[in-house]
Amino acid sequence: MIENRPFLHLMAHVILIAGVCIVALPVWVAFVASTHGPTDFMRGTIPMWPGPHFVQNYSRMLDRGLATSGTPAVGTMMLNSLIMALCIAVGKIVISVLSAFAIVYFRFPFRGLAFWCIFITLMLPVEVRIVPTFQVVADLGMLNSYAGLTIPLIASATATFLFRQVFLTIPDELTEAARIDGAGPMKFFRDILLPLSRTNIAALFVILFIYGWNQYLWPLLITTSADYYTIVAGIRRMADAVDGLPQWHLVMATAMLAMIPPVVVVIGMQRLFVKGLVETEK
Template sequence: MIENRPGLTFLAHLVLIAGVLIVALPVWVAFVASTRGATDFMSGTIPMWPGPHLIENYSRMLDTGLSTSGTPPVGLMMFNSLVMALSIAIGKIAISMLSAFAIVYFRFPFRGLAFWCIFITLMLPVEVRIVPSFQVVAGLGLLNSYAGLSLPLIASATATFLFRQVFLTIPDELTEAARIDGAGPMKFFRDILLPLSRTNMAALFVILFIYGWNQYLWPLLITTDAQYYTIVAGIKRMADVVDGLPQWHLVMATAILAMLPPVAVVIGMQRLFVKGLVETEK
């Protein structure tokens, strides 16, 4: 039974509204800055209402970009980030599902050791292995390429662990029924495991897409050709101005544009995302 306590309800709503305002205020300030002129934020005061240059600033960044920073138009950088994020998300899910499938349903020597060798790589983030990873990518001639941006980040111990836990919850009777019906391993994987893992795949896709989209250090390191700059690294290059002040109104316009694809993915897949995180029974 849920008691009706107006005071607690009011306090809960107050805390939620305060949290929303704290999170939304920086985004609002960035949006306001993106609609202002070049000198509006140099006076020491921060305007809190949009200005008259919204269409002008956004059109400029989408069409020509900020040439003084050496970056291409924002549209190209967003496309590069989109290719990288999709490659990482789809690649991680595909490889992790196959790895978990092999670990759970196949019997081979040192199966447990293989899983723990994969799992222990969680202690080796990209920043720790970035120098050998760069040497490998450079030796393969993958600098300034989509493959170089994506392939070193595709393997995922976390996704492998999550899919392993999902597969372990599938009843053995279902596996035996599929074997009796003459289903081979790949048919069982395609017709049974994939549909049962749909919500988990959706939840992981959202997380991994945002992970790939927000990558900063790796794209900054391996891209020297402006045609392969990603949006996050591009924002950093726009903010680093040697001879002059950063054009913050254009940098903020780029930051707002960079937020749109991840927000669209989260909103579009919200139902499956939440269901994949909370669903425990198959």
């Protein structure tokens, strides 16, 4: 049993507050930078309090974007990122839950080999196979398209492994009872396995949504049309000033706007997310 000592409670709170300050300081500096003018951060000193250009900077990025870097309005880039993140998250979950269901509940030759072939793909992330993947996508004519942004990133060995572990915890008696009641494989999957996996699906959705939203290298490589720029790749292009210094106040405004959807998803699904990570008994 943990002893109830006021000094330990005080130290724990001090450490937690210090950690929050360390994590929040860069976010605060980015927010402050997004409210100042273009020259305020070029004077050698960093302002620590918000400036008077909050509405001007944010409305400009939401309405027009940054023409000097060829990036469209932030709303367009955020919509592209939202479509990409949702397609990747939903696609990974659907494919992974079905493949885990097949591996656990069906008996077929080389079942274990099939699982390990899926699992070892963890050693081959997109960055390692970027050149052949790009060649395949280009040959299929999927450059500058939502299909090209999402399909190469949909398969997930990690999610397959996690769902397999979840399904292995389902008692065999439940499977036998469903078979006695006349439930077929898909009815058992739909009416029993999916409800029992709801919290795990929610936790994985949050993780995979953020994974898709934060994709940087792949969207930067296959999109050359501004209509398909994602928000993270757009920030990278905005930071590359061709004819002058980067307009950091607008870059920081875009970065702050890019944080909103992931934060909303995490806060909105926080209860299911935490429950899905810590729940072990079904």
